[in-house]
Structure formats: C-alpha cells, structure tokens
Amino acid sequence: MVRTLSGKTAVVTGSSRSIGRAIAERLAADGALVGVHYSNGSQAAAETADAIEAAGGGAFTFGAELGVDGDVRQFWSEFDEQRAKYTGHDKTGVDILVNNVGVALRDPFETATPADFDKMYAVNVRAPFFIVQQGMDRLSAGGRVINISSVVTRLALTDVIVYGTTKGALDTFTLILAKVLGGRSITVNSVAPGFIDTDSNAEWLRADEQSWSDTAAKSALGRVGRSEDVADVVAFLASEDARWITGQVIDVSGGTRL
Template sequence: METLKGKTAVVTGSSRSIGRGIAERLAARGALVAVHYATNATAAQDVVEAIGKAGGRAFAFGTELGHEGDAERFWAEFDVQRRAFSDDGDTGVDILVNNAAVALRDHFQDATVADFDRMVAVNIRAPFFIVQHALDRLRDGGRVINISSAVTRLGLPEVIAYGATKGALDSFSRILAKELGSRGITVNVVAPGYVDTDSNADWLRHDKDAWEETAAKSVFGRVGEPEDIGDAVAFLASDAGRWITGQHIDASGGTRM
C-alpha cells in the first residue's frame, strides 16, 4: 500500500478530526506528512506519534491562519520544522491538502461581519495564498486537494456564510486546475458530508436521536468517519488519480440523494 513512498505531503488543520484522518491515511501509504496545527501543538504531536507507531513518518508545524501574512509564516515555519526533521535540505512538496476551516453557524439574518470575515480569511483566502506561495516548492506532477463541503449543494440556511466560502473554494479549485495543468499538477475538491468529528461531538455523539437522524441522510445509513475522507484524498494523491483534475468529489456517502 506504499503508493506514496518518497512523497512529501502537507495537510493544513491536521491535528484532529478530518485533517487527522487524512494525515494518517497519507502516512500509511508511505508519504512523509507535515501535520499542521493552528494553536494545539499537543494534539498535533499526538498525530505525529500515532503515525510513527504505525510505521509512518511525520512532523508537526504550527501557524494560525486567517491573519495578514499567514501564508508566508506558514511556509517559513514548515521550512524550519522540515529541516529539523531531516538535514537533507529538501523543502519540496508533492501533495498539498487545504483542510483547515472555520465553520460558524449563522442564519442569514443573524450573520455578523466578524464571523463572515473570519470564515473568508481561513476558508478561502488562506488556501489561495498558501498555494500561491507554494508554486516554487510544489513539484511538477504534484497534487493540490482542497477540502470543501457537501453544504455547497445541500442549501443549509444555518451555515449560509460557511457554504458561500466553500463555494468560493470550489470555483478557485476548478480555475487553479487549468492554471497548473501544464505542470502535470492535479487540483481537485473533496466534499465531505456529515462526519463524526470533535466539532460535532456536542450535538451528534451524545444525542442518539441526532445520530440516527444524521445516519439516515446517507444511503449507507451511517455517519461518516474521518478515514472515509482520508481514503478519498489518498486516492487522488496517488498515481491512480493522475488523470483526474478540476473535479468536485462528493464524499458524503450519498447524503440526501
């Protein structure tokens, strides 16, 4: 299964939940994984240690996204920690997964400028400039995989601003696929649906009725797991995904089909 051996992957927001699932799957397939976190260094180190115990290779680096100059700081810190991990001097990247996001629940009439601006800054501005600042280090034949959301097609009023930022990410990804195609770099979107994550714990894990109702929205009758998304990303990151680009991959388990 070491289909990514010799590759370096960067996964934003991978200290927990879906990001962790992606990081662990990429590492299991042989990639060296850079586990990015915003503020929780301990959680990121837990991921690194779990990957190591499973026979993989990973290191952590931290940068809080959503602020002026975040992309520059992101890659500067990546370089520091990559060189600390190995003195081979290689700071190139083969796989870049933009997973970090802020999902604030605001109905249209209650949405605030502060919430809107925060989600725009993290969910679309940060990925845009992280990729831009990675152009010189992203190797030809590489992969950019942006994590969107099924909310862009479900039309949920309580996440209208969040959905708008993910819709922007979808559009950015399609255009970026044309921009980078001449270098053999694929750009795709993976859109999860309802997934059992830390952020959903309060209303999902501890409420049997909510769990059963959510599970019923998928044609498989279950709630998604971070590993489900990790496997979809790992496929696109592998050589098997070389002829797929500019696509929106629904990874929602057939939610509300």
Template sequence: MGVLDGKVALVTGGSRGIGRAVAERLGRDGAVVAVAYGSDRAAADEVVARIGAAGGRAFALHAAFGAHGDAAALWTAFDAATPVPGVDIIVNNAGTNSPADIFALTEDEFDRVFAVNVRAPFFVVREGLGRLRDGGRIINISSGAARLAMPSGIAYGSTKGALDTFTVNLAAQLGSRGITANSVAPGIIDTDINASWLRGNPEAQAGAAALAALGRVGTPEDIAGVVAFLASDDARWVTGRVVDATGGAGL
C-alpha cells in the same frame, strides 16, 4: 513499499478530525507528512507520534490562519522543518464555521470565516507553488454544504462554494505541470466539531444517518480514503473535480 514513498505532504488542520485521519493515512502510505495545527500542539504531536509508530515520518508545524501573512509564515516554518526540500501534496483542510443565518451573521464573523476557509487556502497554494513539484497534488476539503441549502451556516457553505471554484481554476492553470487540483466534499462526519450534538444522542445520529443513501454517519477515515486516492498516481487523470463524499446525501 507505500504508494506515496518519496512524497512530501502538507496537511493543514492536521491535528484533529478529518485532517488527523488524512495525515495518518498519507503517512501510512509512505509520505513524509507536515501536520499543520492551529492551537493544539499536543494533539499535533500525538498525530506525529502515531505516524511514527506505524513506521512513517512526520513533523508538526504551527499554522494559525485568519491574518495576512499567515500562509507565508507557514511555508517559512515548513522550509525550516522539512527533511526533504519541496512538497508533492497540499491538503487544505483547516476550516471554521459560524452557526448563523443571513440575519444573525455579523460582518466580523463573515470576514473571519472567509479568511480561514478561502483566503488561507488561496495563499497557502500560491505561496507553495514554487515548492510544489511537477506532478503534484492539491486537494481542498470542501463540503456538501456547497451544493445543499444550509441557511443556518450560510457563510460556511458560501466559502466552500468559493473553494470549489478556486479548485477548478487551479486545475486549468496548473495542468501543464502535471499538477492536479480537486475538492473533496464530505457530508456529516463524526468528529469533535460535531460531538456536542451528535455523540450520545441516538435521535441525532439516526437523523444524520438518514440523510445519506448509505444509511450511516461518515467517519474521518472515509474521507481520508478519498484523499489518499486523489494523492496517489491512480488519480493522475482526475483534476478539476468536486468528489462528493457525503455517502449519497440529498440524492
């Protein structure tokens, strides 16, 4: 039996990178996984198929974030598709970036990044609370950029700081229902988003690895393992925390 048998999980941004690894890990651990994707249905279907091939259950949901009402639309689709009413685990992983410093960042880009990285998780949780069972889990994917200076991505780091504040407030307000809320803060992870500068570039690989005390670049599976722990009953006494998953960057 898996440690998450009988549980239902929603993973936003679940079709690639960290979200994909999280969805597949929660599926292996026994959860029925809603794989929410933004634009690539084929990738989401592949994740669903991989979870099924490993003996799990999953289904894909379209979830485009950035506009008002997107979170409500996600949950409407979830209700129509889920084989089991309600949800036990919400993983807010979907996110975006804008590679601009304070001088280059436009107001439109600022609004876009905050809409996806802050407003969407806020309303995904709020609209989902009526479905989230007592003893549930809220896991927000933050970033080491919330505590480390990264001027070239100032909007991104700012959104992740906001997400961490959101997390601690959720923990305080929902604790009476046995619901935990935690953030996971990755460092540099080898995903498609970083492929253009990281993969096939030994110098970039070495530089990124040197930032971590553990001496390598992180993988999506490294983060999925932390999320799986927080989703499990073993983490029932952990809430309101930011779990650093940077491999010891900036120590």
C-alpha cells in the same frame, strides 16, 4: 499495505485532529513524509505525529495560525524550518498539498455578523488561495493539490449560509487552479464530505440518540460518516491512479439527500 507514496512529501493543514488527522495518518501509511500543521493545537499535532511514527511512518509538526495577517508567510517559513530539522537537509519540495483547515460557524442569514463572515473567508478561502500562490516554487511537477470542501455547497442549510458560500468559493478555486497548474501536470481536486463524526460536530451530532439517527438517515448508506471515509478518497486522489482526474469536486457524503 502498498506504500504508493514512498519518497513523497505531503502537507496537510489542520491535521492535528478529526478529518485532518485521518488524512495525515493515511498518507503516511502510504509512504509519504507528512507535515502535520496546526493553528493552535500543538499537543494534538504532536500526538498525530507520534502515532504516525509509531506505525512506521514519517511526520513532523509545524504551527501557523491561519486567517490572520502574515499567516502564509509564517506557514511556509515554519514548514521549511521544521522539515529541515526532521530530514537534516534543506529540500523544500511538496508533492501533495491538502488544504483541510476550516472554520464552520453557525450563522443564519438574519444574524450573521461581518466579523464571523470575514473570519470564515479568511481561513476557508484566503488561506488556501495564498498557501498555493506563495508555495508555487515548492510544488513538484506532477504533484497534487486537494481542497477539502463540503456537501453543504449543494444543500440549502440556512444556519451555515456563510460557511456554505466559502466552500462554494473553494470549489471554484479548485476548478480554475486546475487549469493554472495543469501545464506542470499538477492535479487539483476538491473532496466534499457529508456529515462526519468529528470533534467540531460532536456538540450537535452526539447531543442525543435522535440527532445521531436523524443524521445517519440523511445518507443513502444509512450511517454517519467517519474521518477515514474522507481520508481514503484523499489518498486515492494523491496517488498515481488519480493522474487523469483534475478540476473535480468528489462527493464523499454516502449519498446524502439523494
């Protein structure tokens, strides 16, 4: 594989498992040094970093719970400290920032609670917003910001109404941020996965054969998505080949409900 991201540093939030892990592993395979962030899964993050190292890539882990007071301050402080330990220098530039971490609680409109509403907005919207804002001095000119959204922004799924609105807000943030950062040649895009076989979806997706087959049938390509399907698109957007794409939402759903 051509290492198109050699010399780059990437940060992937929530990259200890599932889509985040696949993104971290793909960016590392392309040559980037990857900061593997975790909120509370330090062991899983270490396993991700170990897998990257075993494959010949570079990665370090850092932890910070998102969606709580002081989260972004801790996030960047931990990143700086752990990167310095790994590299042996205090350079803190970031070329690729992937805002992947998210919380998806099933809350129909009639029973959604303020606590769940606030939690999802704190993690899914507030955290990415302020990670970028407070990381502006670290973002390299010509860099990439990639936000992980969801196909639910165009589907009327009534049991995830709050989650859907958080991803809609994230897409609007992507659009406006692309304008804000365009003067520094930083591109900003959203990637919107469809139904993906992840740890968080396992309870309902793998409940029985019917759940799996029904979900697969929603895609025009007739299968359930894999984390690697998303990671490959993120890697493209992180590359030089995507230099003229910004402010966009890229559907990665296999043609869900066309």
